Amino acid sequence: MAARIVTRNPEQDPSLSSKPQPDRSTELQHLAEAACHRSYAPYSRFHVGAAILLESGDVVTGCNVENASYRLTTCAEQNAIAAAVAKYGPAIRIRAVAVANLAKAPCQPCGACRQTIAEFADRDAVISFPGDDGLTVRRTLSELLPAAFELKEL
Template identity: 55%
Template sequence: MEHNAQHDHPSGLSDEQIADLCQRAAVAAQHSYSPYSRFRVGAALLLDTGKIVTGTNVENASYRLTTCAEQSAIVTAVGQYGPGIKLRAVAVANLNDTASEPCGACRQTILEFGFPDTWVFFPTTRGVAGAAIGEILPIGFVFPR
């Protein structure tokens, strides 16, 4: 879904909040450790408390040990604010000016700490695409309780 600065955004966020979150994700991407792929990604989380937490991807020579920006930010948020955090929105940006949709593992992690209507934004210089995580991952894993 393409979004170009409309005040009636389905996420419930203002244009300014969306722009701020996307900008913070882009700044976080500048701190990426990605010597192998050179694909620098940053993520910014808006928690339901109004706090914003950022993270970046950290690669490893053993690719399986690489940490995605979204998971980096979520782990940081849990470390700072505890396991009860809830994500209101997420922005994922890279320095290649392409949309950065989360991988499957990150989609599941966003769902774990968010709600089906938690929005994920993918900014580029052409605009901001995005969708609710429930649309991006319509059948996520839920552990039976």
């Protein structure tokens, strides 16, 4: 079982930024924060950004796109994954995901996004997001979604 990891915010503790980060979480967090500014959120005003690191080393960002018919809203994580598939094709594999929001509010990926990430990621993919205390929280996909839906052939 993967270890639960909670990191301190590198911006609050610069010594952390020099540590090796195979999931490039600090870079991804900054890109996710930048993506927030491109979001379309006139209804909730909750601007969310996501950055995904692919196994290839490429990074793709996304943001939430709301709709007057609320249920048609697209989450930032799903937007980023759709953009990655559109750019690199259906064989993409996700190594890490970062989520941010302009409100700097606690913000974990929703259930639908966890399932969407699971479609393209191994169980040990790292997902980072703002936690309750303003610090960045890192979890593996298996911690956030221990029982992902899988379609088995009959």
